[in-house]
Amino acid sequence: INRLSSALIRTSTKCINALDALRSLKDGLDQHPSITKEEKERLLNFISVARQEYDEIAKKEIQKAFVYSYEESAKVLFDNYLDNIEAYCNSTKLKDPITDEEVSPDEKLMRSIEEQIGVSENAKKSFREEILLRLSSYARKGRKFDYTSHERLREAVEKKLFADLKDVVKITTSTKTPDAEQLKRINGVSAKLISEYDYCPVCANELLKYVGSLLNR
Template sequence: RDEVEDEGMTGISTRFILKSIDAALADSTKNMITPLSIRDSLIRQVKEQIVSPEDRKFYLQFLQKVLHEEYLSILEKEITKAFVSAYEEQAESLFDNYLDHAEAYVNNTTLKDRVTSEDMRADENFLTSIEEQIGIKGSAKNSFRADITSYMFSKLRRGDVIDWRSYGPLKEAIESKLVASVRDISRIVTKSKSRDNKQQKKFNAMVQTLIDTYGYNEESAEEVIKFASNNLWRDS
């Protein structure tokens, strides 16, 4: 009790927060609010309602820096998931190739090149490029490749269906591999006139994932994607 003598007597009240949300709703021209519009409304309310210069500076710094950075972190995770969903075929292709090359590596055999049909050795550079996404390095690669090969083929023997999501660590590595090139994401989320047909389809898939998974509508999804392109990947 001694440590919180002023509990409930200082800080931002729930009434202040609700008033900011009401203001965001009132200012909306599209019958919707987003985390961005609520944050902007909170900033306006702080500037207009907080009298103390010291308190005003403290809350503005929190909203414009701490909250801003935290929201970017959350938004990046959401859009990354949407991005990977839009690249489902590439994810599955990476998975198939990894499994083929890992099996050849573990068994010290060759595999057929999918384009030329020529025999080839396991591509260690390719395997490493996937594994390094989750910190698999050095001698750890041998046990990782053996474990995943054994796990996948045991599932196949049981008649289970496998895909790129079947093994958690590999799924994480493939996701990281897909989003490692920020420039690719940036090209998709920039202005619509710069997208080709293929990119437009992927953009639409990203929007749909945000709608289905996180509860956005189409306009709010496009708004946060545009915000991400201006704040997460503008230097790519």
């Protein structure tokens, strides 16, 4: 509590986030002469682990917010995946939208999505069949099946899209002079963080900048 208070009373601080708390905890260790060297190292290790976990959480939060701003792209990726797994499971061909020729299911596309959530080569067939069964179940009940209807598939689509957009995210979050399009994306992501994930405007902006620095490492 004392360390959080110390973080709050810093000049120009409007609010504190997880990084502020971790930094303050780390700085506070030097102010306790009674802590042994071994104990200090142990506590520093805990702080380091917490920082690593926070980094992953921060990237996931930005990932979700960015994917939301590219929701149409997520839908297209999802539809392509569904078309391909349906052809794969039914041992049929797909029609190329440009040449109108019959083509085999795009294994590279399917695996690029499935690998995002650790679906192995041996498990891919059962995973694809599971998705089609869920799709069929939704259809029978008159419900719409989209990429958010299956938790693991949603995660896979978001991770794949985020991986594809990584350079865009990196540039957008780290640029000091964003152009009109980048500014639009930043504002959209910030608005999503505020409305859906309960960030305040200050913390949303700090998170964007921090994740930008992480992606540039």
